[in-house]
Amino acid sequence: MGCLNRGYILRLLLFTVKFAWCFYPRDQLDDRTTSWHQEGSGNPRVRRSLGSEVLSGTDDGTCTPLMAFSDILRKDTYPATFDASSELSLVWVGDESGIILVLTTFRLPLIIISYGQSKLYRSDDYGKTYQEITDLIKNTYIRTEFGMGLGPENSGRVVLVGEVSGGSHGGRIFRSSDYAKTFVQTELPFHPLRPVSYSPEDPTCLLLISIHYELWISRNFGETWKLIHESVCAAKWQIKMSVCFKAHLSGAVWSLTMKITNDFGQTFKVLKDHVHSFGLWGRFLLASVMEEDRLKRKIYVSQDHGDTWNVAQLPSVTQEQFYSVLAANDNLIFIHVDDGDTGCGTIYTSDDRGIVYSKSLERHLYTKTGGETDFTNVTSLHGVFITSVLGEDNSVHSVISFDQGGEWNHIRKPENAECDSTTKDNEKCSLHIHGQYSISQKLAVPLPPMSEPNAVGIIIAHGSVGDAVSVASPSVYLSDNGGYSWNRILDGPHHYAILDSGGLIMAVEQRDVPIGTINWLAHSTDPEAPSDGCVLGYKERYLRLRKSSVCQNGRDYLVSSQPESCVCTLDDYMCDFGYFRKENESTCEEQPEFQGHELELCIYGEEEKLKTNGYRKIPGDKCTGGVNPTRQEMDMKKKCPNDVQTKMQDNTASSVPVILSVVVVLIVAVAAAFFIIKKYVCGGR
Structure with missing residues (x-):
């Protein structure tokens, strides 16, 4: 239920789906895994917990005897009714503003034209009450696919994109800079094709691409617009208010070029020609560039916004293959390289420069037709990623990494879950997570895995237990330690959300009917071991609510940790260029195609020779001392061979x-x- 977090949109098909709303504290999600505390054979007791924000308390701030959870929720539940519609969109306007906008839309296709209707509602008390404000947008139909564009952070800016009929030469937007109290209608000289893009440095600067692939820019929050370039496929804001975009070149030859403007379209600088695609991830600018024969592509990487480029040390791909950046941070990049018409490929992870890559995971599931992958960055704990691999028999299996792709393992079977009936070996059965691939296959999976940065260690997801992902109705599983252990908490498909910084889990059962704190060590698996909790070279200790607490973290809650450095072990290293780890093995072996050959790299235009024992430190790893495998990149004092010059x-x-x-x-x-x-x-x- 991403709608309960700022910037997310919840769309419910109200005519076909009916939801039963259920709120659960984290330890009350399933009576088979309850954490109610019993002594002897007596009745269950609930622990008292501090937190006068939730319950009426005494003057000293301690809690009075707890009410039943249902009574608490009934007291603080505020129903809202909206007009019947086919879709409903809900967004927060600012993190702490209390402002919520709800857009309902109804569209009826007729023989030649279609009839559409929108209604807009606003709440300024966190959703307790709503007021219809449709008259502020003059009853204009707002586009459902990208109708509500929110400004960055707490800017209070909203842009609503309307749909204008009658053969109009341009579109229409409604602009608000006061948290949707008032709107200004503005006619556009073009029809928008994609959502409005705000500059992260100045929310008054906007970008839009028209249906004719024109790039328009506004520097006064949409009041006036200027056409700065034609034939533009994609555009992104960069730092210092620069705009990077991909454009067609005129002429008989079909070609794309990547350009940048630092002066709002007055002048342009060409960054790369023959660009297939590009993207900006943190400090890395990546471009997939077609080679001279136009049959293969290579990845180019820049760390200075396109001034200089390096060829990523990755296999080239053909027109039938593709690259995909799965995730990136300031330390490294995850890139999927397609293996061909197999539905899977290989994940490579970069060094801290984004240039030298090594194999991280083979047979990674990534469909070619729809582009679905289960790759998930667990934002509630550093270094944790979950994804799926494709077996030789085309079965789908889930794997997890706790060290940014250095090593992948199967997900441990929950203690309160049984292996399904199709399991061949109970000793090898594990938990398999349903992600985007399951959703694309129309399985009963309403949401992919969910985690939140401020809910430390919490992951909630649909899954099954067995040899592989099952097509049967899934259960809901939860981990509160970043994926090391899991519990089955609900049977059947549910919508869910993580609230109050992990202090409360909300679940919504999907029915297909007609209309306290504790000191917690992250990554802890063996408390008796000296290196327990050491991942990426350090330990992190967090304070978070006890499972049985019904106190609130509150809106001002900030996650704080106590990092502690660890001694280096082989777990702090990933396989170097030319080496790989076999599944469930920790040692790195030389790739067969590199055996007996010198490892030569092209870095910044200079040829370098790599001497390695097969290991390189994981980017971002902060360990000190201990194991330190030798690794050396020697400058060969000569330029890299240039294919063009050689030819x-x-x-x-x-x-x-x-x-x-x-x-x-x-x-x-x-x-x-x-x-x-x-x-x-x-x-x-």
């Missing part, structure tokens, strides 16, 4: 005899002409 030299060398022959023929012809002119034209003089 030109080869062509020049092969054409020397031809050139000499042509020169000889010309000399003979000139001499013969001179002789004829001298003898017959000039009378022999």
